[in-house]
Amino acid sequence: MSLTIPEIELAVAADAERIAAMSRDYIESGLLWSWVPARVLRAIGDRSTNVAVVRGHRSLVGFGIMHYADECAHLALLAVHPVHRNRGLGSRVLAWLEKPARVAGIARIDVEARADNPPAIEFYRRNGFEEAGVVAGYYQGRIDAVRLQKPLVSPPNDLQR
Ligand SMILES: CC(C)(COP(=O)(O)OP(=O)(O)OC[C@H]1O[C@@H](n2cnc3c(N)ncnc32)[C@H](O)[C@@H]1OP(=O)(O)O)[C@@H](O)C(=O)NCCC(=O)NCCS
Numbered sequence: 001m002s003l004t005i006p007e008i009e010l011a012v013a014a015d016a017e018r019i020a021a022m023s024r025d026y027i028e029s030g031l032l033w034s035w036v037p038a039r040v041l042r043a044i045g046d047r048s049t050n051v052a053v054v055r056g057h058r059s060l061v062g063f064g065i066m067h068y069a070d071e072c073a074h075l076a077l078l079a080v081h082p083v084h085r086n087r088g089l090g091s092r093v094l095a096w097l098e099k100p101a102r103v104a105g106i107a108r109i110d111v112e113a114r115a116d117n118p119p120a121i122e123f124y125r126r127n128g129f130e131e132a133g134v135v136a137g138y139y140q141g142r143i144d145a146v147r148l149q150k151p152l153v154s155p156p157n158d159l160q161r
Pocket residue numbers: 026027076077078079080081084085086087088089090091092112113114117118119120122123126
């Protein structure tokens with residue numbers, strides 16, 4: 001049996017509909033659908049944002065969207081198709097999106113996870129994020145968010161003293 005490890009690559013415009021549908025089904029369930037195809041398309045075209053995808057035989061199996069600013073990067077969305085979860089794909093997409101932030105000297109990655117989604121919070125903890133507080137009603141005034149942060153660089157030794 002051959003084992004193929006799927007490649008991670010930048011999304012193209014034709015991926016927008018599928019990414020938006022995955023956001024609706026796996027991330028925004030129970031909320032108004034905010035990551036509609038047009039919004040995903042804008043993210044794909046935005047120079048300060050990377051939209052990463054993992055392609056399966058027939059369709060996308062995972063994706064992530066990260067926005068890069070001067071000091072911080074913000075992970076906007078991350079999802080893996082349920083059939084492909086717990087095989088390390090989510091962690092690989094996250095690491096792929098983190099790499100340009102490290103190269104650019106960005107100090108921290110921020111993410112919000114739904115407070116009603118403990119598996120996602122655990123996923124981020126295992127990937128080096130620490131909880132930084134709760135934002136009440138962050139999701140359309142209905143669901144709280146747990147804010148998590150991951151430091152990417154330590155200050156030089158002489159500044160730590
Ligand atoms: C969060 C998500 C992207 C992780 O993707 P993944 O490919 O399963 O992630 P990995 O295989 O790299 O890592 C799995 C880790 O997640 C955590 N995890 C996943 N499901 C879990 C569960 N039901 N209970 C507890 N921890 C869980 C574990 O820490 C697990 O680590 P382990 O392999 O050491 O046990 C995926 O579960 C998903 O798409 N969830 C729905 C969408 C979502 O919640 N996105 C995040 C908020 S934007």
